[in-house]
Amino acid sequence: MAVPILKQGPFLIASIQAALTDTDVLRLQDDVMRQVGRYRSRGIVVDVTALDVMDSFVSRSLRGIAHMTRLRGAETVIVGIQPEVAFAMVQLGMNFEDVHTALDLEEGLAFLQEKIVQEPGPGGG
Amino acid sequence: MADSVRVAIDSDADVVTARQEARSMGAALGFSSTDLTLLATAISEVARNITTYAGRGEVTLRVVHHRDREGIEVVASDKGPGIEDLERALQDGYTTGNGLGLGLPGARRLVDDFHVDSVPGAGTRVRMVKWRA
Numbered sequence: 001m002a003v004p005i006l007k008q009g010p011f012l013i014a015s016i017q018a019a020l021t022d023t024d025v026l027r028l029q030d031d032v033m034r035q036v037g038r039y040r041s042r043g044i045v046v047d048v049t050a051l052d053v054m055d056s057f058v059s060r061s062l063r064g065i066a067h068m069t070r071l072r073g074a075e076t077v078i079v080g081i082q083p084e085v086a087f088a089m090v091q092l093g094m095n096f097e098d099v100h101t102a103l104d105l106e107e108g109l110a111f112l113q114e115k116i117v118q119e120p121g122p123g124g125g
Numbered sequence: 126m127a128d129s130v131r132v133a134i135d136s137d138a139d140v141v142t143a144r145q146e147a148r149s150m151g152a153a154l155g156f157s158s159t160d161l162t163l164l165a166t167a168i169s170e171v172a173r174n175i176t177t178y179a180g181r182g183e184v185t186l187r188v189v190h191h192r193d194r195e196g197i198e199v200v201a202s203d204k205g206p207g208i209e210d211l212e213r214a215l216q217d218g219y220t221t222g223n224g225l226g227l228g229l230p231g232a233r234r235l236v237d238d239f240h241v242d243s244v245p246g247a248g249t250r251v252r253m254v255k256w257r258a
Contacts, residue, residue, distance in 0.1 A: 022176075053165045053166050056227040057169075088159075093217055113129075
């Protein structure tokens with residue numbers, strides 16, 4: 001199932017609705033990258049609240065999205081990692097240190113707003 | 126509730142099915158939400174190894190008893206290329222694919238019992254058990 005991506009001002013919000021197959025995850029990567037270019041987005045929120053499992057493949061792919069979008073000038077923040085999922089990720093040995101995370105969508109958007117104010121675009125500051 | 130479930134692993138969608146079956150089996154046994162997540166994540170790792178390295182195989186889930194304990198046994202088996210160097214495959218960060226090398230060592234940390242048998246050229250069988258806390 002494709003992940004819907006909404007445009008909200010300078011940001012994109014990808015809300016994962018249900019368990020993802022590997023194919024879905026790779027498609028999300030492609031879709032986000034394409035839309036960052038099309039909408040000249042400055043930030044992306046990926047909401048994983050609905051995920052009951054974040055195994056090494058999903059974690060690596062989300063980290064990939066964060067790294068790739070940064071190379072395109074947009075910051076990614078992953079929001080909504082459930083407590084059990086966080087526990088399992090740590091046990092698994094997933095390194096997520098270089099990825100921005102926030103508690104929920106609201107916190108994620110606030111984080112991105114702050115980032116944009118800190119880094120004025122061309123002509124600003 | 127069935128005492129045993131077999132899930133054929135032919136595609137990445139079957140990986141999701143296998144972990145969902147384990148979730149409902151574990152929930153019926155009264156597993157905690159954390160343990161259900163740990164078990165589902167471990168199954169995801171070993172089932173993905175099947176699709177990545179062997180192409181196809183199967184995951185069987187079974188309710189097991191030991192004295193007054195109940196648990197879920199997971200057997201993930203395939204007739205794929207097998208693992209040449211099992212000791213290294215169980216170390217963090219070692220991979221012959223393009224993953225992170227967390228699959229087997231990571232899965233091992235998520236369950237209580239963990240055992241791998243592999244014969245190069247003949248296949249791999251991973252047996253894991255998660256006991257109800």
